[in-house]
Amino acid sequence: MVFLPDESRGLPPPRIVNKNSVWLGLVGWASALLDNAFNRRPVVRAGVHRQVLYATVGWCVGYYLSKRADYIHAKLDRELMEYIRQHPEDFKEKGLNIPFGRLLPPPLEAVPWLQREENPS
Secondary structure, eight states: OOSSOGGGGGSOOOOSSOHHHHHHHHHHHHHHHHHHHHTTSOTTTTTHHHHHHHHHHHHHHHHHHHHHHHHHHHHHHHHHHHHHHHOGGGSOOOOOOOOHHHHSOOOGGGSGGGOOOOOOO
C-alpha cells in the first residue's frame, strides 16, 4: 500500500503549522535533548545541529501524517455520501418544526417552590 495514493493530490494541503507537526517536532527535539542527557553531555548546548535535525524530521513526519489523515477522512466521507445517495429511504429528512423554546426546560420562575420571596422593606 502506498502511503499517499495519487487520488490524494486532489485534496488541499494541510497547513504547515498543524497539531501533528508541532507535536512531533517537539518530540524530535525532546529526543535529541534526552540523547544528550543520557550520554552525559550538556543537555541544551551540545549537538544543536542534531536537535535541529530531529525537530525537522519530526515536523515533516507530522506534516505527512496530517496529509494521510486528511486523505483517510475524505475517503470515508466520500464512501458515506455515496451510501446515503444510494439508500435515500434510510435517510429521510424529518420535518420537525418544534420551536427551540419548547426543547429547553422551563425557567426556574415557573417552579413554585424555587421562587424567590420578595422582601417588603
